[in-house]
Every structure is written in C-alpha cells, then in structure tokens.
Amino acid sequence: MTKLRCAVLDDYQGVARSLGDWRRIAPQVDTEFLDTHLVSQDDLVHALEDREIVVVMRERTPFPAGLLARLPRLRLLITSGMRNAAIDLEAAGRQGVTVCGTVSNSEPPAELTWALILGLARQVVPESTALRSGGPWQHSLGADLHGRRLGLLGLGKIGRKVARVGAAFGMDVMAWSPHLTPERAAEGGAVAAASKEELLESSDFVSVHLVLGDRTRGLIGEKELRRMRDSAYLVNTSRAAIVDQAALLRALEEGWIAGAGTDVFETEPLPLDDPLRTAPRLLALPHLGYVTRRNYEGYFGQAVEDIEAFLAGSPVRVLG
The missing domain is CATH 3.40.50.720 (NAD(P)-binding Rossmann-like Domain)
Known part of the structure; x- marks a missing residue:
C-alpha cells in the first residue's frame, strides 16, 4: 500500500x-x-x-x-x-x-496578557537588564494596578478571564465591544463602557481581546491612541491588525502613551529590520500567547x- x-x-x-x-x-x-x-x-x-x-x-x-x-x-x-x-x-x-x-x-493567552501588563507596570525587563548589566539600582517607578482602571476591548472567553484577574488585583474593570450590553458585561465581571472613546480616555491599562474582521481591522488608530492618557498602557495579544502599527510606533516614539505590550505582528516572524524591534516603551514577545x-x-x-x-x-x- x-x-x-x-x-x-x-x-x-x-x-x-x-x-x-x-x-x-x-x-x-x-x-x-x-x-x-x-x-x-x-x-x-x-x-x-x-x-x-x-x-x-x-x-x-x-x-x-x-x-x-x-x-x-x-x-x-x-x-x-x-x-x-x-x-x-x-x-x-x-x-x-x-x-x-x-x-x-483560552487560558494561556489570558495568562500571557497579565505577563505583559505586569511587565509593563513594574518595568520588569528594564530593571532586570540593569541588574544583570551592573546598571543603576531601582531606576524606575512602578505603576499601580490596585484602584486603577482596566479597559478591555472585547469580553469573550479570553477577555472574561483577564477581567477576573483584574478584579482580583482590585482593579476597576470596564469593557467595550460593538454589541456588548450592560447585562453581558456584568456577567463577564465588567462594567460596560458607553463608548470605545470613554474606555480609551478613562483606562490606565487597555487590553485588546477582539476577533479580527472588517469591523475591527484598524480599530485603534492615531485618533484612538491620542485619546488615551499619556500614563496609560496598551496591550495586544489578539491580532496585530486591530491596532494601526504605524500609529502605534508614533505613539511610542512620541510618548502619547506610557508604553505598550504586544505579542502579535502583521508579519510573523517579525522582519529583522522592522522598527518595532527597537521601538521605545515597547514590551514585545514573539507570539507566545498560545505556546x-x-x-x-x-x-x-x-x-x-x-x-x-x-x-x-x-x-x-x-x-x-
């Protein structure tokens, strides 16, 4: 045979x-x-x-x-x-x-989301790098989670798991998606935002958990990034194309936001000459969410x- x-x-x-x-x-x-x-x-x-x-x-x-x-x-x-x-x-x-x-x-990507949030909030990579290289001792000031707002774009299987951990940290959890109702948001452990703009403007950490489609491609562009606080962080473990990558790069270089964490890129593996490899304020991982x-x-x-x-x-x- x-x-x-x-x-x-x-x-x-x-x-x-x-x-x-x-x-x-x-x-x-x-x-x-x-x-x-x-x-x-x-x-x-x-x-x-x-x-x-x-x-x-x-x-x-x-x-x-x-x-x-x-x-x-x-x-x-x-x-x-x-x-x-x-x-x-x-x-x-x-x-x-x-x-x-x-x-x-769905647990692994939810867990990695928190690795990125915590890594950004407490400057884990810069502090570890400084320690190992003999750099300055305690050169950064961490961002608090307790009492701060976690804004979730998407409250599906992964978003709900992220919401539960946010609540355990004592965070105020808000969520938005195109068809999210207050009742469904409450079931997922969050308060429904009146609009995407409200969520972006009021959140200290914004985490993306939407499915990529015609309505979500480029959902977060320059206008949306500029609505965020300059002390806020953006995390994306969903799909890169939901966030305009050129706008994200500008936001990081010009300090519109405090930083970003991403596990996803439009081209993977990420080309060696891609500017995101050396972007400031970025904690980037090679798509490990499900690995x-x-x-x-x-x-x-x-x-x-x-x-x-x-x-x-x-x-x-x-x-x-």
Missing part, C-alpha cells in the same frame, strides 16, 4: 513529534516535521507539492486560493485552533480539500485524531 505523505509546518521548537502520537498513523502516513518558516509561495509549493496532508500552526502560513490551486495532491489541511482566517475555506472546498481544526485553550505544553499537546494530539478520522472516512472538527 502506498502511504500518504504529511508535512507539519512551522515546528519552531521542534516539539511536534514528541507531543503527538504519530505512531498511530505511521502504517498509513509518512510524516515530516519542518522547523523552518517558508515565506514564499514558491518555497511552499516546492515543499508541499507531493503532500496529501498538511498540518499548520495557527495563522503562521496563509493558504489562499492561489496556493491551494498549486497543490493538487492536497486532501486534508489541519490547523491548530478552530478558526483560521489565513485559510481560504471556500477555495479549499471547491478543490475538495477537507479543513479540520483542533481545540485551543504552552498543554495547548501543544492538544494541537498535535488532535491533529493525529483528525488524520485518523479522515482516513476512516469520517472527518471530525471540520471547518467551514
């Missing part, structure tokens, strides 16, 4: 093989793990043109219609998570490609399950 061929993309940490039981599909599928990010469509076609199955990590590698058309052997595309805006589901359907997902836990052992065990374990179900003729967790 001729085996199918599977490629697991963007295995940056080299852990995909050990965190999924790929032996279960070994009699029917040869699996290769790729740890180098393939940027160009030509490179992707060269690597994947003979693969029937491809496993992708989140939205690291887009699969638009043009790429799918150049992969005629592809039959099954699996993504971590149950939503992936970088895959053209309609084109995949027309081409007969089944797209499946895996369950993603935990429990999440990865779920991703790769369920990717194997998705392949097994597909081979049995009964695909599970199908997207679209």
Whole structure:
C-alpha cells in the first residue's frame, strides 16, 4: 500500500513529534516535521507539492486560493485552533480539500496578557537588564494596578478571564465591544463602557481581546491612541491588525502613551529590520500567547485524531 505523505509546518521548537502520537498513523502516513518558516509561495509549493496532508500552526502560513490551486495532491489541511482566517475555506472546498481544526485553550493567552501588563507596570525587563548589566539600582517607578482602571476591548472567553484577574488585583474593570450590553458585561465581571472613546480616555491599562474582521481591522488608530492618557498602557495579544502599527510606533516614539505590550505582528516572524524591534516603551514577545505544553499537546494530539478520522472516512472538527 502506498502511504500518504504529511508535512507539519512551522515546528519552531521542534516539539511536534514528541507531543503527538504519530505512531498511530505511521502504517498509513509518512510524516515530516519542518522547523523552518517558508515565506514564499514558491518555497511552499516546492515543499508541499507531493503532500496529501498538511498540518499548520495557527495563522503562521496563509493558504489562499492561489496556493491551494498549486497543490493538487492536497486532501486534508489541519490547523491548530478552530478558526483560521489565513485559510481560504471556500477555495479549499471547491478543490475538495477537507479543513479540520483542533481545540485551543483560552487560558494561556489570558495568562500571557497579565505577563505583559505586569511587565509593563513594574518595568520588569528594564530593571532586570540593569541588574544583570551592573546598571543603576531601582531606576524606575512602578505603576499601580490596585484602584486603577482596566479597559478591555472585547469580553469573550479570553477577555472574561483577564477581567477576573483584574478584579482580583482590585482593579476597576470596564469593557467595550460593538454589541456588548450592560447585562453581558456584568456577567463577564465588567462594567460596560458607553463608548470605545470613554474606555480609551478613562483606562490606565487597555487590553485588546477582539476577533479580527472588517469591523475591527484598524480599530485603534492615531485618533484612538491620542485619546488615551499619556500614563496609560496598551496591550495586544489578539491580532496585530486591530491596532494601526504605524500609529502605534508614533505613539511610542512620541510618548502619547506610557508604553505598550504586544505579542502579535502583521508579519510573523517579525522582519529583522522592522522598527518595532527597537521601538521605545515597547514590551514585545514573539507570539507566545498560545505556546504552552498543554495547548501543544492538544494541537498535535488532535491533529493525529483528525488524520485518523479522515482516513476512516469520517472527518471530525471540520471547518467551514
């Protein structure tokens, strides 16, 4: 029997093989793990043109219609998570490609949000760097959380978890999203803002937890950043395009806000010459929000399950 061929993309940490039981599909599928990010469509076609199955990590590698058309052997595309805006589901359907997902836990990105908030508030990186390099002792003054306002743009699964921690710190939690009602806000542990502008103007920390779409792309631009207090911090662990990146860079360079923390970028990995790499007042991480052992065990374990179900003729967790 001729085996199918599977490629697991963007295995940056080299852990995909050990965190999924790929032996279960070994009699029917040869699996290769790729740890180098393939940027160009030509490179992707060269690597994947003979693969029937491809496993992708989140939205690291887009699969638009043009790429799918150049992969005629592809039959099954699996993504971590149950939503992936970088895959053209309609084109995949027309081409007969089944797209499946895996369950993603919302706790890790909520936890990382607080790593960024606390890191900014207490100047953790600058103080640690000064200590290790023999720099000045206690050269910054921390921002308080207790008694301050946490403004959440979005109060879904992740936003609600962030709200609970804010309340535990003694913060005043306010939330806004396009269709958030006072009742739903109260259920999520927050007070509903009358408007996005009210939230931005009155919050000491603003954290983004919205889904990227036509209505949220560029939601926070120059006008919105200028509404924030110059002592306030902006945190984004959702999607980079929700915040206008050029406006954010200006806000950091010119001191419109006290600082920002981000875990997401419009191009990932972030190019070496991107000005955000050296922007002042920025605490930046390489999209670690979902990168935990429990999440990865779920991703790769369920990717194997998705392949097994597909081979049995009964695909599970199908997207679209």
